[in-house]
Amino acid sequence: MVSIILLVAVVLIIFIFLLIGAGIKAGSEKGGEDVIKNVYIYLVLFATLMMTIGGSVAAFMAVADIVAPTPYYQSFEEFKRWGHEKAVGEEPTKLSDAELLENYQSMVHSHKQTSIERSKNSLIKSFGWIVIPLPIFIYFQRRLNRKESV
Template identity: 55%
Template sequence: MSILIGIVPLILIILIIASVIGIKKGNEESVERGNEMIKTVYVYLILFATLMMTIGGTVAAFMAVADIVAPPGYYQSFEQYKMQPQYKGEIPTPANPTQTLSDAELKEQYDRIVNDERSLTKQRALNSLIKSFGWIIVPLPIFLFFQRKVKQPV
């Protein structure tokens, strides 16, 4: 994609130089053809850019929908959760510095953390979906407008 970003300005510079050379020759017909060529290239560049934006937005929207339907993520197992030093069943409190939690209480905390992580992932995917629709909705009318400017061959 970065190569494309570098090529587009290069093509525009070459076209501008070619049209300037045509203008200096003084040939009126050549100038008109050069201007028409620049307009045509401009329209096609706009079509290409807006089409790529729309395709990118569509792919991102599809990925966001996939994340909503089946949220990705690694959830450690309950056994791994229990073995972490801060969750070994010992929660210090001012009254009882060595209070221990039962496996049922630890399992409840673990399930709550997993559910919170899933809902957070779904919320992020929904946010991404809304942003992706922006990449579809904004360039699509521009694409359709410039597509009508392209002359259809007879």
């Protein structure tokens, strides 16, 4: 994951240098200021589009976790063997299978509810990655369209 991010960053930096180099070359011929403004607009469009796409993917993943939360990792047999903890100072008591099953189902339900709550929290955060950069993207996209039509 880190290597992919690093690769994208290197490609973006190379792309920026190539565009700036083209702007400097064109600057001596026909107003490089316009080229640099265009580079800036395209960079803003690219960055905001990537943030919006990333937020959309994260939102989709959060919705998927809400719809189908990750299952509890421990089986009933493992819980039966290790899962009945006693408070300090209590007499060791032997719980029946019915009580153990009830405790296990309660733990599974609690785990599922916690997973859903975390997914809801993640969904709200993901919407931030969509809602914040999207107006900026739309503004610069319209600005670019007006500039090209003139």
